[in-house]
Amino acid sequence: MxxxxxxxxxxxxxxxxxxxxxxxxxxxxxxxxxxxxxxxxxxxxxxxxxxxxxDGLSLGIGEGGRGIGTRRTAGAGADAIRKRVPRNAxxxxxxxxxxxxxxxxxxxxxxxxxxxxxxxxxxxxxxxxxxxxxxxxxxxxxxxxxxxxxxxxxxxxxxxxxxxxxxxxxxxxxxxxxxxxxxxxxxxxxxxxxxxxxxxxxxxxxxxxxxxxxxxxSFDSPYDLWQAGQGTLTPAQDRGRALFFGRGNCASCHGGPLFTDHGFHALALPPFGPGRTRRFDPIPRDVGRMAETDDLEDAYRFRTPSLRNVTLTGPWGHNGAYPTLSGIIRHHADPVAALDSWTPDLARLPAADWLGSIDFVIQSDTREMARVRQAVDIRPVALSDGDVADLVAFLQALEGGESRYGRLGVPDAVPSGLEVER
Missing domain, CATH: 1.10.760.10 (Cytochrome c-like domain)
Structure with missing residues (x-):
């Protein structure tokens, strides 16, 4: 065996x-x-x-919004937001x-x-x-x-x-x-x-x-305890670990103690939202690293995130395109197929009717969508439903214990006297 x-x-x-x-x-x-x-x-x-x-949202609600997390709204009247934050927090x-x-x-x-x-x-x-x-x-x-x-x-x-x-x-x-x-x-x-x-x-x-x-x-996860000989992984977590570091090839980008190579990769994630447009670029697209380097080789590449506590910080992707870990894993397994099957209802966007014409308009730009489809840095890998479940279980083993609550936490009040959001 x-x-x-x-x-x-x-x-x-x-x-x-x-x-x-x-x-x-x-x-x-x-x-x-x-x-x-x-x-x-x-x-x-x-x-x-x-x-x-x-913040629990696909794209953040910044200036003009109200509330925190998934309770955050896009504001109203003169204070309503004029644009979503272009990327996931x-x-x-x-x-x-x-x-x-x-x-x-x-x-x-x-x-x-x-x-x-x-x-x-x-x-x-x-x-x-x-x-x-x-x-x-x-x-x-x-x-x-x-x-x-x-x-x-x-x-x-x-x-x-x-x-x-x-x-x-x-x-x-x-x-x-x-x-x-x-x-x-x-x-x-x-x-x-x-x-x-x-x-x-x-x-x-x-x-x-x-x-x-x-x-x-955060370094007190079940995986850390297992590595230190102070704990065990569940059978599903252990199978996911073997797949992550083996056939799944996940560790080629998500390696090291922080589970990231700090590199930039194109994954053909489905585009939506206002985009992060440049001054000379009038359409709501996001070309990722290329916007900073002006190098066509960097088009649609985004920084590899650390996977520690990844279970706590969805939705996932640079624009929060996937509300489940299984969804983003399946996308990695076959980016183009996942792009083609993605639907807008997967995006976690607080309602803002006045932005409705912008939120998904880029999906109707056939040339832009073709460019996104062609920019893929990872090869497809065959994953069964069981494989996906095991990988999710392994990612859950990277979730911290008490560390996930932070150290100092939320202050009761701040010196300005302004409201501390809760």
């Missing part, structure tokens, strides 16, 4: 250091709407503890690991020296200096995104400044924060500054990064 392949023991990755005092401030800032242009949405709106650091598990050298689905924030800052970002040479790691860098960009946190044209001074130049909104937010005595004093002490007047956006970004780095670390 053939012996099932055994994965090499996964070691925990190295993490960037963090400071406890800064992480505690970061927890408050993460849940405080003060960092949004209209003071009505926080980082936690799309990355809440109640939804395990994601990813979980934040283990993102303080040093091995992360790109962030966002298209990798638009990465380690690199092109602009003399140590990083490649949409801010180019205007990125604040002195940021110690990529996690602190990425924390800055949801704050400047119109449909995520900054707000719409004419609504507030932050979006007005950002539309002049991306970095001009950050000093406005920094002043908001440091002039709240509890924040100003705490940040000055945590960073050994002379006074709250010296607090800048970089300090806020580092505090947010130290919180995210320390909050969502």
């Amino acid at each position: 053939a012996v099932a392949p055994v994965a090499a023991k996964a070691e925990q990755p190295d993490f960037h250091p963090f400071d406890e005092a800064r992480a505690a401030i970061g927890q408050l800032l993460f849940y405080d709407p003060i960092l949004s242009g209209n003071r009505n949405i926080s980082c936690a709106t799309c990355h809440h503890h109640d939804t395990f650091s994601a 990813p979980g934040l598990w283990n993102i303080g690991a040093v091995e992360f050298e790109t962030f966002f689905h298209d990798g638009r924030v990465s380690v690199g020296g092109d602009y003399g800052t140590g990083y490649v970002t949409p801010a180019e040479e205007w990125l604040p200096r002195g940021l110690p790691n990529l996690l602190a860098v990425q924390a800055l960009f949801p704050l400047t995104a119109q449909f995520e946190m900054a707000g719409n044209t004419g609504e507030n001074e932050v979006i007005g400044a950002v539309q002049d130049r991306i970095d001009l909104g950050w000093p406005i937010l920094a002043k908001r924060v440091r002039t709240i005595p509890a924040y100003g004093t705490a940040l000055a002490e945590a960073f050994d500054l002379r006074s709250p007047e010296d607090v800048e956006i970089g300090h806020i970004a580092i505090a947010l990064a130290d919180f995210m780095n320390s909050e969502w670390r």
Whole structure:
């Protein structure tokens, strides 16, 4: 009888250091709407503890929405959203690991020296200096995104400044924060500054990064306990493990301690939503990594997600196209067939009738759909219903124990006095 392949023991990755005092401030800032242009949405709106650091939606509802998770609505009247967030809100598990050298689905924030800052970002040479790691860098960009946190044209001074130049909104937010005595004093002490007047956006970004780095670390799953000789896998989980690392070829992209190669791959996921269009691209499509590199070889490629706690952070895919793990697994097994059989009712989109003409219009563009179908980096693999069930069972073995609830959790209140969403 053939012996099932055994994965090499996964070691925990190295993490960037963090400071406890800064992480505690970061927890408050993460849940405080003060960092949004209209003071009505926080980082936690799309990355809440109640939804395990994601939001439970296919495409996020940012500026103008109400509520959290699957209860979130698209708002109403003058405050109604003008556009869905173009991509799925990813979980934040283990993102303080040093091995992360790109962030966002298209990798638009990465380690690199092109602009003399140590990083490649949409801010180019205007990125604040002195940021110690990529996690602190990425924390800055949801704050400047119109449909995520900054707000719409004419609504507030932050979006007005950002539309002049991306970095001009950050000093406005920094002043908001440091002039709240509890924040100003705490940040000055945590960073050994002379006074709250010296607090800048970089300090806020580092505090947010130290919180995210320390909050969502997860290495207490059944798989981890099994590897340490302290637990067992169920028969289905063990069969799924053998398939994952063997015939299923899943580990070719989802390997290592975080179950990701950090690469970019085209999977022909069914497109929908507003797309992440470029200024010269008028149709609602999303070309993924190519939008950042301008390299046709990168068309429709998206970053490989980590699979730790993947059971907690659906829907799945860069646009949340699949509401079940079995669905996204079947798509990987035969991308083109799955693309052709996908139906819009699978998308988890809060109702917004005024966006109905946009949500699925790209599916009627036969040329674009043909391009998506042709850009596939993985070969089909035959999976039975039993194989799919076993792979789902193995992914469930990657779900953390107590770690899945985070470390500090949701604060009772924030220094701005604004509402903490629950």
